Amino acid sequence: MDAHIKKVYVPMTETGFYILLCLQKPNHGYGIVQTVRELTDGKIVLAPGTMYGSLSKMEKDGLIEFVREEEKRKIYTITGLGKEVLRIEMERIERLYRNMKEMKE
Amino acid sequence: MKNTKTVFKYFTIPQYRQEEDYLSAMNEKGWQFTRATFPGLYHFVKSEPEQVSYRLDYNKEGLRHKDEYVRMFSDCGWDYLCDFGGYTYFRKVGKAGEEREEIFCDDASRLEMMNRVFRGRIIPLILIFVLALLPQLLLHTLGYGGSYVPQRILAILFVILAAVYLAFFAVTAVNFCSFEQKVTGDSTRTRLKYTGIFALIVAMIAVVCFSFGLSNHSVYDLKEYADGFFLEATRLNTGIEKEYDLAEGDVAALNINALEKGYFYLSIAEEGKDPVFFGDFYMTGENEVTIREPGHYIIQVKGKQASGEVELIIR
Numbered sequence: 001m002d003a004h005i006k007k008v009y010v011p012m013t014e015t016g017f018y019i020l021l022c023l024q025k026p027n028h029g030y031g032i033v034q035t036v037r038e039l040t041d042g043k044i045v046l047a048p049g050t051m052y053g054s055l056s057k058m059e060k061d062g063l064i065e066f067v068r069e070e071e072k073r074k075i076y077t078i079t080g081l082g083k084e085v086l087r088i089e090m091e092r093i094e095r096l097y098r099n100m101k102e103m104k105e
Numbered sequence: 106m107k108n109t110k111t112v113f114k115y116f117t118i119p120q121y122r123q124e125e126d127y128l129s130a131m132n133e134k135g136w137q138f139t140r141a142t143f144p145g146l147y148h149f150v151k152s153e154p155e156q157v158s159y160r161l162d163y164n165k166e167g168l169r170h171k172d173e174y175v176r177m178f179s180d181c182g183w184d185y186l187c188d189f190g191g192y193t194y195f196r197k198v199g200k201a202g203e204e205r206e207e208i209f210c211d212d213a214s215r216l217e218m219m220n221r222v223f224r225g226r227i228i229p230l231i232l233i234f235v236l237a238l239l240p241q242l243l244l245h246t247l248g249y250g251g252s253y254v255p256q257r258i259l260a261i262l263f264v265i266l267a268a269v270y271l272a273f274f275a276v277t278a279v280n281f282c283s284f285e286q287k288v289t290g291d292s293t294r295t296r297l298k299y300t301g302i303f304a305l306i307v308a309m310i311a312v313v314c315f316s317f318g319l320s321n322h323s324v325y326d327l328k329e330y331a332d333g334f335f336l337e338a339t340r341l342n343t344g345i346e347k348e349y350d351l352a353e354g355d356v357a358a359l360n361i362n363a364l365e366k367g368y369f370y371l372s373i374a375e376e377g378k379d380p381v382f383f384g385d386f387y388m389t390g391e392n393e394v395t396i397r398e399p400g401h402y403i404i405q406v407k408g409k410q411a412s413g414e415v416e417l418i419i420r
Contacts, residue, residue, distance in 0.1 A: 013211050013213045013214075014211065015210060015211055015213075015214065029177050029180070030176075030177065030180035030181065033180070033181060044210075045210065046210055047181065047206075047207055047208050047209050047210035047214075048177045048178040048180070048181040048183060048208050049160070049162045049164075049178075049207075049208035049209045049214060049218065050208070050209045050210045050211055050214035051177060051181075052162075052164065052166075052167055052174060052177050052178075053164065053214050053217055053218070054214065056166045056167075057217075069173070071176075072172045072173055072176040073173065073176055073177075073180070074173050
């Protein structure tokens with residue numbers, strides 16, 4: 001993993017994390033927005049400007065790739081590099097969660 | 106009563122928030138925004154007063170893939186309106202009491218939009234200022250060996266324009282800087298960054314002024330006699346004025362020769378009057394001017410990268 005990817009995506013924004021999480025199965029931008037809304041009981045509603053910018057940036061950086069187009073919606077899926085970044089983020093968040101639990105009492 | 110209305114309104118590039126609020130306010134007054142056109146005309150149609158949110162995005166990538174871009178926004182409930190000046194305008198009819206809904210949900214993406222605006226709109230302006238406006242300003246104020254009236258007007262216009270640009274850069278730098286500070290919370294680094302950018306602009310200005318000064322430098326030799334002068338110029342970029350009291354019947358013989366490059370402008374005029382002689386580099390050779398009215402005359406030689414010899418003899 002090169003320095004640029006590390007600098008930009010480790011750690012990454014909540015939006016970035018949810019995009020990679022959702023794209024383990026091919027999906028389009030709005031599909032991700034809906035999934036995240038359901039996952040978080042409407043607490044997190046990803047906004048279109050952020051989504052469009054993040055998806056094109058992540059595609060350019062090779063974390064996700066274009067699969068096909070359906071009704072003018074671009075469908076993406078995660079790449080090998082994307083999976084690697086997601087794994088690092090998951091470990092970081094798990095550590096955070098574990099530490100939070102330990103320190104809570 | 107008319108059903109449409111067009112308003113000219115000026116927003117500087119980073120003032121898109123103010124622009125959004127303005128469009129919403131117009132909607133509340135019963136004027137629905139339809140589109141914006143050059144050079145800042147906002148078109149409205151009469152409508153019922155309603156709560157509408159307007160949002161501007163700046164995304165060239167999106168403009169290149171318009172279908173998918175607009176689809177992303179329409180899926181999220183934002184209707185596409187128009188493109189103007191690199192910005193894309195969206196609207197959403199909102200219920201009262203709802204908090205301001207944004208098209209960006211995190212600061213990182215807000216900052217990225219600011220950076221896109223900076224790259225797409227501000228950098229070209231800086232380049233225009235340094236590479237086009239500034240050289241013209243210098244040329245019309247310091248160049249051409251002093252200047253004639255039309256150039257003086259141009260010079261004033263360029264000075265005003267340059268002042269407007271500089272003020273704009275300052276306002277923009279402050280806007281960008283305070284926005285980025287708010288987003289990143291890192292005030293020292295951000296202030297350093299914008300100070301650096303501003304220093305870079307100043308450095309570019311200095312380089313342009315310096316190279317202009319080098320090319321505008323004059324090299325010449327002027328010999329004065331009781332009845333005239335002899336000017337030998339390797340490079341003349343200034344104006345030389347000589348004053349003589351001439352009587353009726355005097356002949357001013359101007360000899361222009363050995364012109365290799367650049368331009369000479371010569372004039373013989375009584376103080377405050379139209380010239381009795383005006384010549385330029387086409388008049389190589391000897392030109393004789395017979396004075397009809399006695400008076401105090403000013404003989405002027407101006408040069409623009411001029412090389413050659415000019416001789417004046419009063420007979």
